[in-house]
Every structure is written in C-alpha cells, then in structure tokens.
Amino acid sequence: MKRISTVVLLMVFVLCCYKAGAQEIPKRPASSGSVGMESLESLSLEDLLSIEIVSASKIAQRPIEAPSIVSLITQQQIRDYGWISLNDVLYAQPGFSPSQDFDRRTVSARGMFEGWNNNHLLMLIDGIPYNDNLYGTAFTSEITPLFLAKSLEIIRGPGSALYGSNATNGVIAINTISASDSAAFTGEAQTRLGNYGTQIYDVVVGASQDLFSTVVGYNAYTTSGFEYMSYDGSLRRDRQGNLRQFMTNDARSSSYLFAKIEGKKSLEGLSLQFHDQRWQYETGHGWLWNIPDVGESMQEGRRMVALSYKPKTANSDLSIESAVRYQHRTIDWNTRFFPDSTSYGTTLYPNGVSETINTTADDIFARFQLTYKLPEQANIIAAAEGTVFWYNGDKNHTSNINLASDFLPFANNAVRTMPSFLQWIEGNPLLNLGVFAQFASGKLFGDKLSATLGVRFDNQSFQFNAIDKPGVPKENMSFSALSPRLGVVYLADKDFSVKFLAGRAFRAPAPTELFGANTFALASNIRNLKPEFITTVELGTDWIINKTVNWRLNGFYTNFENQIAYSVANANLSTNVYTLVTAGIETEVNFSFDRLSGFVNYSFAARLGETILDNTIRASNNQVTWTPAHLINLGLNYRVERFTAALTAHFQGEVQRRQSDLLTAEFTRLRPNTLPAWLTADLRLAYQLTDVVELAVLGNNLLDTKGMLMKNFDYPFDYQIPGRRLLACLRLALR
Numbered sequence: 001m002k003r004i005s006t007v008v009l010l011m012v013f014v015l016c017c018y019k020a021g022a023q024e025i026p027k028r029p030a031s032s033g034s035v036g037m038e039s040l041e042s043l044s045l046e047d048l049l050s051i052e053i054v055s056a057s058k059i060a061q062r063p064i065e066a067p068s069i070v071s072l073i074t075q076q077q078i079r080d081y082g083w084i085s086l087n088d089v090l091y092a093q094p095g096f097s098p099s100q101d102f103d104r105r106t107v108s109a110r111g112m113f114e115g116w117n118n119n120h121l122l123m124l125i126d127g128i129p130y131n132d133n134l135y136g137t138a139f140t141s142e143i144t145p146l147f148l149a150k151s152l153e154i155i156r157g158p159g160s161a162l163y164g165s166n167a168t169n170g171v172i173a174i175n176t177i178s179a180s181d182s183a184a185f186t187g188e189a190q191t192r193l194g195n196y197g198t199q200i201y202d203v204v205v206g207a208s209q210d211l212f213s214t215v216v217g218y219n220a221y222t223t224s225g226f227e228y229m230s231y232d233g234s235l236r237r238d239r240q241g242n243l244r245q246f247m248t249n250d251a252r253s254s255s256y257l258f259a260k261i262e263g264k265k266s267l268e269g270l271s272l273q274f275h276d277q278r279w280q281y282e283t284g285h286g287w288l289w290n291i292p293d294v295g296e297s298m299q300e301g302r303r304m305v306a307l308s309y310k311p312k313t314a315n316s317d318l319s320i321e322s323a324v325r326y327q328h329r330t331i332d333w334n335t336r337f338f339p340d341s342t343s344y345g346t347t348l349y350p351n352g353v354s355e356t357i358n359t360t361a362d363d364i365f366a367r368f369q370l371t372y373k374l375p376e377q378a379n380i381i382a383a384a385e386g387t388v389f390w391y392n393g394d395k396n397h398t399s400n401i402n403l404a405s406d407f408l409p410f411a412n413n414a415v416r417t418m419p420s421f422l423q424w425i426e427g428n429p430l431l432n433l434g435v436f437a438q439f440a441s442g443k444l445f446g447d448k449l450s451a452t453l454g455v456r457f458d459n460q461s462f463q464f465n466a467i468d469k470p471g472v473p474k475e476n477m478s479f480s481a482l483s484p485r486l487g488v489v490y491l492a493d494k495d496f497s498v499k500f501l502a503g504r505a506f507r508a509p510a511p512t513e514l515f516g517a518n519t520f521a522l523a524s525n526i527r528n529l530k531p532e533f534i535t536t537v538e539l540g541t542d543w544i545i546n547k548t549v550n551w552r553l554n555g556f557y558t559n560f561e562n563q564i565a566y567s568v569a570n571a572n573l574s575t576n577v578y579t580l581v582t583a584g585i586e587t588e589v590n591f592s593f594d595r596l597s598g599f600v601n602y603s604f605a606a607r608l609g610e611t612i613l614d615n616t617i618r619a620s621n622n623q624v625t626w627t628p629a630h631l632i633n634l635g636l637n638y639r640v641e642r643f644t645a646a647l648t649a650h651f652q653g654e655v656q657r658r659q660s661d662l663l664t665a666e667f668t669r670l671r672p673n674t675l676p677a678w679l680t681a682d683l684r685l686a687y688q689l690t691d692v693v694e695l696a697v698l699g700n701n702l703l704d705t706k707g708m709l710m711k712n713f714d715y716p717f718d719y720q721i722p723g724r725r726l727l728a729c730l731r732l733a734l735r
Helices: 002-020 037-042 075-081 086-091 511-515
Strands: 069-074 096-101 104-109 121-125 149-156 170-176 187-194 198-208 212-223 252-263 270-281 297-309 318-338 342-344 347-349 353-373 379-390 394-399 430-440 449-465 474-493 496-507 532-544 549-567 573-592 596-612 630-640 643-652 678-688 693-700 725-734
Touching: 069 075, 075 149, 075 630, 075 643, 075 678, 086 096, 086 104, 086 149, 096 643, 198 725, 511 573
Parallel strands: 121 170
Antiparallel strands: 069 149, 096 104, 149 170, 187 198, 187 725, 198 212, 212 252, 252 270, 270 297, 297 318, 318 353, 342 347, 353 379, 353 394, 379 430, 430 449, 449 474, 474 496, 496 532, 532 549, 549 573, 573 596, 596 630, 630 643, 643 678, 678 693, 693 725
16 A cells, blocks of 8 residues: 555656646757657667667767677667566567576576576666675566666676676666656656556656756556466475475565656756665575475565766866765565475474574765777776675574574574674675776777777675684685776678677676575585686677668677586585586567567577586586577567557577486476477557557467476476466556
C-alpha cells in the first residue's frame, strides 16, 4: 500500500505539472550526442546511426567510428519491445545469454558462465560507476528499472583501460532522462499488471526553470515469481526412498526513487543525482541448494548521491570534469540454509541452520579528468579516480550454530550473536586508486585512419585483521595491474569501417570475495585469491549498407584468467575456479523500412583451452560448457498510424555439462547430460488511444517454452525459465 500511495501521489503531481509546467520549458535544439527524447522517438535508422556515443572513448563519436563494439539502444526501442530490465535488453544483444545461479538471473557472456556473485559488467549512470560496493556486480535485473534511461550504450568486451575494475565483459552506460530533453516534457505514468502477481508502476515528472531543470521518478515492482516443483540438493526422501520435490521460492519486489537536478545557463554542466534502490527476494532453491522449510526474509538496498560538474569550454582547448558519488549499502537477511534434521558432512543439524545478518557498508568514489584538444580533432584525456570502501561491523548477526569456529549447533537450539561477517576488513578502509591516459588521433593520420591508445593503472590496497592468527594482528595486502588498450579504425568511407581492437582488463576481488567470515552466506580465500585478467583481441566491420540497413560483424579471442566464483569445495567459497580461452564470432543486422524495423543477430563461441584451478571442476578443453555456444535473436517492430506490434524471439542452442557435473548416477537420471535447445517469443501490441493515453498488452514466452538454464556442478536439478506471462499496460505521456 505504501508503494501504491507513492505512485498515486506522483500521478497527481504529473497531472498538476501538465496544467502548469509545460509552458515553462524552453525549446532546446537537438544536436548529435545530446538528442532529446522527442527526437529519439522519431529518428530513422540513418539518423540513429549518426547519434554520437561517448562511452567507448569518452569522446563523442558515431558508433561506426568508435574504437569498441558498441550498440545504442533508445528509450523508444525499450518501450516498443516491452523490455522491463537491463537483462531483457542484454539478452537480445549479440554475445549475451540468460543464466541463473541461486535466485539471481545472471548474464553470461561470450561462452563464459556467470554466477551469483559478480557479472563482470560495469554499469555507468551518466558516466559515473554504479556497481554494488560489496560484490562488485552491476544490478541488471528489474531492480534497476528502465524508466530513467533516455538511451543505453552497450559495449561488448573489456573497458578497463578507461573504467577500471568490473569492466571486463562489457560496459552498460545509462544516459538518464532530463526535463530539458523535450520542448514540452512534463511527465509519464505507466502501469503494467499481469499473471504471477506481477504489478509494475512507473511515474516520472520533470520541470525546468531559468537556472535548473529537475526530474523525479519512481518505480515499484512486485511479483509472486515463477515457482515450480523441483528437486534440490538436500537429499530429502519420501517413504519409498525417492528424492523429494519441493516448491521453489521466487517472490520478489523492489522500488526505485530517482531524482536529478541539472544546472542551466551559468550553471550548465552541474548535475546532482539521488538514487534510492530497495529490493526483497526469496532464495529459489536455497542458498546451499536446500529449498527452505520455513519462510525467509531477504531485504537489501542502497542509497546513492552523485555530484558532477563539467563546465562548458567552447573557447578553450582544455576541459575539466569532476565527479563524486557516495553509496550506502544495506543488507537485512533472515536466511534458512538447512531444514530440520539435515546432515552436512559429519554434522547433524536437528533444528536446521538459520542465520540473520543486518549490516551496512559505504564507499565514496571521486574522479578528476582533463581533456585537451589537439590539432586535427585529436585529443588527450588524463584522469585520476579513487574509491574508499569502509565497513564497521554488523548491526545484528545471529545463528543457531557456531559459525565462528566448529559450525556445530548450539544446545537447545539457542540463537547467539556471531562475529561480523566481513571480520577480515572490519574497521579498516579499502582503497582503490586508478590513473589513466588516452590519446585519440582524430584526423592526424587522415580522414580514413584513426587510432586510440590508452593505458590505466589500478591499485587496490588495504590493511586487514588476520583473524586466523593468535592476537589478530594487522596485515597489509594489495593488488595492482596495468590495463592497456589499442583501437584502430579504418573508415573506408563514411558508411563502412574496419576495427582492430586489443586490450587487457583487470578486476580486483570484491570485499565479499576477500573478507567473508563467520557465515554460511559466503566464505573467503583471502591469502590465495588472485585478481582476474582478461586479454581480448577483436576484428570487426561496421557497414551502413544504405539508409535502411546496417550490418556488423566481429570476431573475438579472449583469455579470461583466474575467474572468481562460488565453489563447491567449501560452502559458498569465493575462489579462482579456472582460466578460459575462447574465440567466437558475432554478427548483427539492424534495419528500418517504411513501417517495419528490427534486428537479427547471431553469436557463436568456441572453447580453445582451459586451466582448472579448483579441483572440484573437471576440464573441458575443447567444448563450451554451462552456457550455449550458439545464440540467435530476432526483433520485428511494425508501426502503422496509432498501432504498434513488436515481436522478439530468442533461440538458445544446446548447453553442455562438465564431467564433474555427472558424478552421481541418481542425479544423472533426473536431468539430461545436455540441455536441449529452446526458443522463446515475446509480443507487444500497443494502440495510441489519444496523444496522452497508450494501451498495450505484452506477452513474454508466448509459446510457454519449457526451457532450462544450467545448474553447474553435481546436483539433481536445473533452472526452469519463466512460463508464459501476460501484462496489460496503460501509459500516460503528458507533453
């Protein structure tokens, strides 16, 4: 009811602004790189391909000229196809595929399986990193709504030479909406209701004055989730001795409040943002693959404030940019790891295992950047960045077993206070420092050839509590690396380019990967954990065949070293599991005719070699495992007068297991050695009833495909993809 009340109040505000605010917004001419929402909605494919993006090099460029494999997604495309989350967008792009681990829908990339802890993607919001400060992950599920996005820039492949840690598999740059994007933008409100108890509410309003423009938006999402009968890893049996099935737990909800104030005239370039993100969820098959026998309460949140300033310097060759962002992260978990009468190893837990954690963590990010223009459109960028992370213990941490030493149950099922779950780092700051420089040649080598050369140095250092030694002495540790990058673009003519890209990316272990202790939620390997490195070489072409068709083709080679993931070697141990060498191709066609537009893309990945670092995993040197080797996506959007129909289809090829997934004969009888291929289709039909009101219906997985996502390791279950979902949509667009 609190969420619904908030939505109603904001909708009232929308209607008030509709009467009073529209005439106050001055008309702003559209320009490349800063196109307003009205312009984005009406642009042809030719115009869209001319919009300049900045995430690839921090310099405005057309995608065809950018030294990266990058795609631009507009708000209109998001709306037409009915995409609700960043996951929906990514799953439709080349190279990315749906995966799942525990309760979380994850994004695998280029033949590499992604687990719960980190998706190796960097999320930028208006150029500032917004990844989680505990796990380092980019939140790409529905908990990050798309109402705040004017456009998305998606880079495939590493971006660490510019952005540092986490930007190993790709970068998602969200360019947020502004009140100044439209000559008459006042606000929007949208309601989507459907089966599985799905309710989605969006409201966004904007106003503009002489010196400031303001946008405020709110999203509320709730669903009972896709729940089904499934085996788990508990080995609970019926009276006949057969493994039992239980109902999975998938109910979840979230809310997101977004506010932005931007300066105008003498204050142009100044921006202040506030983000309040909260979510609740259930643990699916359980966090130790035991479907809970009692209810859980898993609540998380974060509040972020960002201030940036980039003054206009039209008459100067030197420009300055500065930014600072604060993040306050909260966790409030009441987790049921094992049901009653569970044996784990040699220990019997007659009353199961429960644990509660209520804790917070904070970090501050700051950047100072200089850009100097050289002759012939060349430029040099130099910047320094720093992040300070701190954690001062838990507000509450209890369990009915001794998580601090022998993991034995307490007598009489007593619940006692546990030491902090990041005890290794408690009271000690963790510092990340990065400096980078980039040279872009512009037209120094002529109109056809350009080169971008960059290098970044990152250092993560901290003092930690050696809780494994008598007296808990202080010790020091650090990780550091260089991330070089080279991008060469040959522009044969304005509509055809050839790109050669090479780089090395770096990701330092996240706090939860390094410092977990006294908990079943995670375990750390602090003295042996190594940072991750990924070396990538790509060759690609980008061809605007004519005003209606764009074709891109690229091949890649990646060597991903020391991937950090959860291991079955110990309960939720974060450790280096393997090094993977992969090659592949990605191709996509984007088209736009009179009334029909869309895309089709295909991705293929091949494993060239592996080095296994975790002895619970067996090598599969010449076969992609846990993710599909083949992916196909199709999107068709037909528009006639007030009617729009948009169809998307996703084909996922077979998925292979490893031999270490097939150790228990009883489990192999319950799931196939190879997950079969599957196809899903989504359809959105919309009718613009008036200039203000749009009615739509959205169907996800219309074929009700019973597709499966891989559960890695030796367990008797895989994850089912959600069944058919139907949503009725009402959107009010007040201009």
